[in-house]
Amino acid sequence: MSDAKPLDARARMIARAARELTAGMVVNLGIGLPTKVINHLPADLPVCLHTENGMTGIGATLPYERADRNLIDAGGAYVSPIPGSAYFDSAVSFALVRSGRLDLTMLGAFEVAQNGDLANWKIPGKFSPGAGGAIELAQKARRVVVMTTHTDRHGNPKLLQQCTLPLTAQRRVARIFTDLAVIDVTAHGFELCELATGVTVQEVTEATGAPLIVPDTDIPTF
Amino acid sequence: MSDAKPLDARARMIARAARELTAGMVVNLGIGLPTKVINHLPADLPVCLHTENGMTGIGATLPYERADRNLIDAGGAYVSPIPGSAYFDSAVSFALVRSGRLDLTMLGAFEVAQNGDLANWKIPGKFSPGAGGAIELAQKARRVVVMTTHTDRHGNPKLLQQCTLPLTAQRRVARIFTDLAVIDVTAHGFELCELATGVTVQEVTEATGAPLIVPDTDIPTF
């Protein structure tokens, strides 16, 4: 975040999403984009990162030369322990998720609906690798946030009135971080919270496949 | 067993019951009399003793002076580890029992019925301390044997046509070791297998509250 050159939209999204992690939390960062927030966390922030293959207290990702062949995260990255790390089996790992000890999970998404429904594991006929741990993370973390590009590679909105793909979990997404905006899922639908630098309200509205509540007040930028 | 003086009936019963443990077994010995068989096992017999409070590989019982305050068996005796012992929590301990890894349990009894029903945990109005682990041991050990005096302190038979007390488990007892005899529970009821030294068939029959099948062949003594 102290880069000299301006952050591009993706890096800005990641840096903003990283601020969602606050002191004391136990957090699971989904495979892919969400994992990148690790590089934007203050060194002295007391948070506990969890990975579903059986570890709390995830430290730095290691280059192959220094990797431990028995120490990966759920995405297969070679990680390292920190003082206070713990290893455990897959049953304990998901016990932690399902019993309410996971304060936050940040997941990727194919689609998010305005009621908080999430689809992120299956595209029938195209991509059906199995849900892995996504269903339990989405269904049981105390707070579920999504980080995703605002539209897919064809420019189609990923924030929708209703999901069209098989669901991961119903009504669980609380907030969405995109390259364009931070959007909350409220009882009344999507609500614009923050804008990416240089992005207008109209651009966000047009890129969103459902009504967007825009507050009267000044919209902060990130 | 190499005592110089003759064994009394109780010691003879215990010594005979100890021969029920054979190489390779995982065995749970119930609180009280069954625990005493430990002292009659050959030092080189490869058996694994389990206690339900969370240990396999039980070694010698220790005097108070040498006891570890954190190391007891389910009966509260201070025990010791042997090379290859393991400690585990109560869920793992009973997982072992219920999943078929316990080859043998030897339990005490208030009553055993000729169909193998066992009552050993409750005397309504008199003794209702809770079943502890008895139900799972009796219901799930691969082989359930009982060690008990043949009659209660009033001389009433404990081997019956039907149990009168609340059951611990149905049709699970395979064999009974008493101060008078070794008796198998067969599809046809109690069958005399062995006699204690100096005890007659008639004495056993009279002390048994159900028909006793007596084979035509010579009855071994113990």
Added chain:
Amino acid sequence: MSLPDKTTTIEAAVARIPDGATIMVGGFGVPGTPFTLIRELVRQGQKDLTLIKNDANETGMGIDLLIANGQVKTLISTHIGLNANAISALNSGRIRVEFCAQGILAERIRAGGAGLAAIVTDIGLGTELAEGKQVVEMNGKRLLVENALRADVALIHADRADPFGNLTYAATARNFNPLMAMAAKMVIAEVETLGPLGSLSPEAVETPGAFVDHVAELFEISEDYGIVRR
């Protein structure tokens, strides 16, 4: 990144327990019983408690002090035969006792800690422990539905800990502690030795600190924890 510090005192931790709480208490006999937390709960006097514990300890020890002090309404347990006071409190109706098969109590607690609703088992079929329980049919067999147990508070005794709440246990002092340490909204661990972060190998940790809320070091191991000469 660092990990949160959860260290506190026995007094402050127990002060968070309200009247009417459901409390899981670790231990099987003496080993693993959090005697110091229990004595502080007696001193503070919280009332109408529901306790979940393998056994009722022995007369004059552990949760017997809570029963004798009139703080316990209900006890969920497997065996109270070593505590004549508890049996007489049960017989006189001063406390209500729900008995559960020992391994099923362990599994119900673990299920609570694993965020499951229930387990399905054949344990207790054909005995009076099955009476009144919900039944489900699977593959033509009738089985019992044993609901998961969770508590407001778990009182845990651990051997070693770090400030994040990673815990290890000594010998047979594990018993119900690692299970209960997963199954309560607020988990309080008294620990014999508190070391700095990094003092426990990640492979030695038996209860990950993510399950634990408060860690209080014991500066004295009282007689309660000692050898019982019977």
Added chain:
Amino acid sequence: MSLPDKTTTIEAAVARIPDGATIMVGGFGVPGTPFTLIRELVRQGQKDLTLIKNDANETGMGIDLLIANGQVKTLISTHIGLNANAISALNSGRIRVEFCAQGILAERIRAGGAGLAAIVTDIGLGTELAEGKQVVEMNGKRLLVENALRADVALIHADRADPFGNLTYAATARNFNPLMAMAAKMVIAEVETLGPLGSLSPEAVETPGAFVDHVAELFEISEDYGIVRR
């Protein structure tokens, strides 16, 4: 008293596996996957296998070799996205795949190991994973009954072991291994280091030997176990 010796060779252990067996295979990605046992199973060629494994490894590694060799009929798994061969075997109907949420797969295996019939959970409600599953009502809520899984054989990769079969695991190579090591009729562990009885502290043991049937030391840690450069 002593403890039984269960040491054997990889070849002899795998030779006990019959055609048609249901086999649990430890591992999450590379760590904890029993590559040597799998390669021997490929060499011996047992057919019509049902595998239960978190993932399908990657193309050319681990259970992918069994799939490629036509030995696998059914795979019960949580995610096979890293193995294009497995996905095409699924799409072409050469293997049947049953998907399960990852933590529920872990719990179903653990339930099998704990001698339970099933677990009851709300995981998957409102998704297609709930379709066709048995439902039970508790306190007015509809919940899913997820039956316990047991296998004929479990193939386990452990770090250290003793001849009785007490096992420890390295770092995130635990994953499904301790669970599967409880849940099969015949448990075979390949181990990186086999020490004498007493070489493992009773407190360090993660899988008690009472669950394990055969222990085979690995005299070479092959490339399969190494770092994967992507």
